[in-house]
Amino acid sequence: MPLNMHRHVKSDGRELLLYSDMPLDVSVGVEIASERGSASHMRWHPLRGEWVVYAAARQARTFLPQANDCPLCPARDGHVSEIPFSNYDIAVFENRFPAFSADAALEQTLPGENVKVATGRCEVLVYSSDHNASIGQLSNAHLSRLIAVWGERVSALRIMGYPCVLPFENRGEEIGVTLHHPHGQIYAFSFVPAQLQRAAEAQASVPVIAQLLETLDRELLVRDESDALSFVPPFAMHPYEIWLAPRRRVASPELLNDMEREALAVTLGDAVRRLDKLFGKPMPYILTVQTAPRGFEDTFHMMVEIKPFLRDVNKLKYLAGVEQGAGVFLVDVLPEQAAQKLRAVL
Numbered sequence: 001m002p003l004n005m006h007r008h009v010k011s012d013g014r015e016l017l018l019y020s021d022m023p024l025d026v027s028v029g030v031e032i033a034s035e036r037g038s039a040s041h042m043r044w045h046p047l048r049g050e051w052v053v054y055a056a057a058r059q060a061r062t063f064l065p066q067a068n069d070c071p072l073c074p075a076r077d078g079h080v081s082e083i084p085f086s087n088y089d090i091a092v093f094e095n096r097f098p099a100f101s102a103d104a105a106l107e108q109t110l111p112g113e114n115v116k117v118a119t120g121r122c123e124v125l126v127y128s129s130d131h132n133a134s135i136g137q138l139s140n141a142h143l144s145r146l147i148a149v150w151g152e153r154v155s156a157l158r159i160m161g162y163p164c165v166l167p168f169e170n171r172g173e174e175i176g177v178t179l180h181h182p183h184g185q186i187y188a189f190s191f192v193p194a195q196l197q198r199a200a201e202a203q204a205s206v207p208v209i210a211q212l213l214e215t216l217d218r219e220l221l222v223r224d225e226s227d228a229l230s231f232v233p234p235f236a237m238h239p240y241e242i243w244l245a246p247r248r249r250v251a252s253p254e255l256l257n258d259m260e261r262e263a264l265a266v267t268l269g270d271a272v273r274r275l276d277k278l279f280g281k282p283m284p285y286i287l288t289v290q291t292a293p294r295g296f297e298d299t300f301h302m303m304v305e306i307k308p309f310l311r312d313v314n315k316l317k318y319l320a321g322v323e324q325g326a327g328v329f330l331v332d333v334l335p336e337q338a339a340q341k342l343r344a345v346l
């Protein structure tokens with residue numbers, strides 16, 4: 001699928017990429033500019049063996065603006081936007097309030113090897129110009145384009161030198177979303193986060209995902225699109241958790257062929273519609289696109305994880321004592337029951 005991209009550099013130097021199958025109107029409207037904040041830094045947590053990131057500049061970020069002040073809607077009739085174009089299909093731009101930024105100039109001023117400038121790149125990925133269209137409402141063709149954009153960004157950021165790239169979406173105010181316009185984000189890390197390193201090492205020693213797909217109990221299946229499947233993992237950590245995976249092992253979305261990308265797009269829209277139907281309201285969730293960190297390209301099987309945060313109508317799943325204190329997840333819905341309900345809901 002050809003993916004036309006128009007590159008625009010905003011007045012503050014941030015990059016904006018517009019993706020569309022149609023010719024783009026390149027007229028530039030009124031755009032939001034940032035004052036580059038102070039660089040964030042990270043400190044090593046010696047007990048967890050993980051970095052903790054301090055990003056004080058993010059406290060100032062836009063918080064739940066009214067729809068007519070939405071910074072992700074196209075710039076029309078003087079509307080001030082992050083995206084100063086009258087229309088677009090999918091847009092990606094560098095976050096105005098990044099947790100990580102490319103500025104490594106402060107490195108020498110920080111004490112010790114357990115403190116580092118948080119270098120990296122944070123991008124916002126706007127799913128469409130429609131203020132209300134979540135993944136469940138976008139067409140399969142549009143979702144296929146979204147998966148292609150995930151792949152294009154993962155590939156581009158890896159070429160820029162980042163060893164690990166995570167596209168994700170936090171959906172719902174329950175998860176702390178600060179803008180309602182449906183969008184995801186992409187973090188490119190200067191290191192491989194410990195959790196992702198562990199998962200990649202597990203896949204390197206045993207082809208976990210391929211084995212899971214081969215031996216999957218039909219009871220756990222949500223949708224079978226032949227080239228891609230959605231299912232509840234038998235070891236789900238969240239109630240109604242859904243994983244989406246291409247049947248063939250590819251390390252990252254840009255390596256999917258057209259058929260596989262289209263099949264994955266069908267399972268993606270379908271999964272979100274089922275989750276939204278489950279309790280009759282938009283499901284808050286965390287969606288992550290798991291792609292191979294550097295060095296694991298030959299063994300990693302990419303997938304999409306959707307972790308919902310409602311366990312019942314008006315009952316939030318909290319990560320509480322045992323989850324936070326011991327890393328042990330308590331789930332009150334059996335994966336087989338969750339899959340059965342998800343299959344029956346549409």
Ligand SMILES: [Zn+2]
Pocket residue numbers: 067070071072073130131181
């Ligand atoms: Zn909007």
